[in-house]
Amino acid sequence: MSRHTAHLLMLVAALIWGTTFIAQTTGMETIGPFGFTGARYLIGAVAVLPFALFEARTTSLWQEMLRDRLLGMQAIGLGVMMFGGISLQQTALQYTLVANAAFLTTLYVPAVPLLIWLIYRAPISGRIWLALGLCIGGSWMLSGSTSLLSQWGDFLVTVGALFWAGHIVLIGLVTKKIKTPFQFAFLQSVLCVVFSLPPILTIETPEFADFLPVMPELIYAGLFSVGIAYTLQMVAQGYASATIAAFILSLESVFAAISGWLFLSQTLSYAAISGCVMIFAAILIADIVPPDWLRFWQRRKI
Numbered sequence: 001m002s003r004h005t006a007h008l009l010m011l012v013a014a015l016i017w018g019t020t021f022i023a024q025t026t027g028m029e030t031i032g033p034f035g036f037t038g039a040r041y042l043i044g045a046v047a048v049l050p051f052a053l054f055e056a057r058t059t060s061l062w063q064e065m066l067r068d069r070l071l072g073m074q075a076i077g078l079g080v081m082m083f084g085g086i087s088l089q090q091t092a093l094q095y096t097l098v099a100n101a102a103f104l105t106t107l108y109v110p111a112v113p114l115l116i117w118l119i120y121r122a123p124i125s126g127r128i129w130l131a132l133g134l135c136i137g138g139s140w141m142l143s144g145s146t147s148l149l150s151q152w153g154d155f156l157v158t159v160g161a162l163f164w165a166g167h168i169v170l171i172g173l174v175t176k177k178i179k180t181p182f183q184f185a186f187l188q189s190v191l192c193v194v195f196s197l198p199p200i201l202t203i204e205t206p207e208f209a210d211f212l213p214v215m216p217e218l219i220y221a222g223l224f225s226v227g228i229a230y231t232l233q234m235v236a237q238g239y240a241s242a243t244i245a246a247f248i249l250s251l252e253s254v255f256a257a258i259s260g261w262l263f264l265s266q267t268l269s270y271a272a273i274s275g276c277v278m279i280f281a282a283i284l285i286a287d288i289v290p291p292d293w294l295r296f297w298q299r300r301k302i
Contacts, residue, residue, distance in 0.1 A: 006239035010248045013229040013236075018255025020225040021098045022263050024090055027217030032204035033090040037083075038196030039211055039218050044226025045189035051182040051231075061183035074174050075184065079191030081167035086192065088160030095153030098264065099272070102256035103139040104157035106279075110136060111165035112246040119169075131247060131282040138278025139253055141271045168237075168246050175238035185231045247282060254279055 027036050065072040093101055110132045117123075178184055200206065211218065237245050254276045 001239050006236035007248055009232045009236035013232040014249050014251040015255050016224050016229040018252035019259045020221050021256040022259050023217035023221045025093050027214040030210045030213045031206050034196050034199040035204050035206045037087050037090050038193050038200050040222040041189045041192040041226055043222025045186055047223050047227030048186045052186040055182045059179050061180040078170055079188055081163045083192045083195040085160045085163035088156045092153035092156035098260035099257045101157050102253035105161055106139045106250040106253045107161035108165040109246045109250045112168050115165050115169055127285055131285045134278045134282035138275040141275030181234040185234045
């Protein structure tokens with residue numbers, strides 16, 4: 001797979017995740033955030049299962065984990081990161097707007113290269129710093145927020161962004177050494193279902209009938225967001241760096257804001273539209289603009 005094809009697949013994943021914010025918001029009319037999370041990942045696991053079984057005919061994830069014990073620990077770690085990120089985000093949508101949640105979620109963009117720098121002491125290039133600044137500024141304009149922690153929901157999404165950053169870094173390591181992306185995607189969905197069960201059974205205690213009114217939202221969030229988009233990320237991220245992947249996936253904030261405007265009548269101001277443009281510019285600088293061009297430009301500015 002070429003690098004640009006991988007980036008296109010991640011862009012599709014970002015589009016799906018951005019529009020899923022609508023389903024996440026309207027899907028909690030009769031069930032709680034953990035019930036929604038558990039149900040959507042159960043649907044996602046069922047959707048991926050046929051592909052995982054077909055893949056297992058030639059290569060087994062279980063055998064890969066037996067050969068590499070660290071891989072098993074990384075699989076559990078990814079499940080924890082994914083569940084932490086999605087459960088905090090889902091809970092936060094009860095208290096904050098779609099645009100705010102989408103903006104604060106994209107804080108994983110600056111968190112990823114900084115996390116890589118902290119772990120590996122890998123240098124961060126000038127164009128990445130420039131793209132980081134544009135992404136943060138554009139996301140800020142997109143949300144129209146005046147205070148990051150002004151609401152409890154904003155705080156929950158901010159903490160969740162740290163989980164997503166860890167997830168992107170860890171998945172970048174895993175996808176480069178496994179040959180079973182569908183089985184791995186299935187395992188992650190199952191782990192999220194398992195982690196959701198304790199709060200569902202002890203805190204929310206929903207009835208089966210409570211899930212029926214929001215089944216369309218659950219199917220979209222489960223089949224498309226979990227079953228398709230996460231699998232696309234699993235397949236594609238092995239062909240791109242974690243930093244570039246974070247920038248591309250952050251476009252979900254743009255798609256979320258546009259979806260909130262179209263389907264929930266949440267206003268998309270001129271400032272928000274300018275923010276969308278800035279985020280797109282950040283993606284282009286991080287992914288397309290040659291480093292030599294940027295270094296030349298920096299020399300001209302000195």
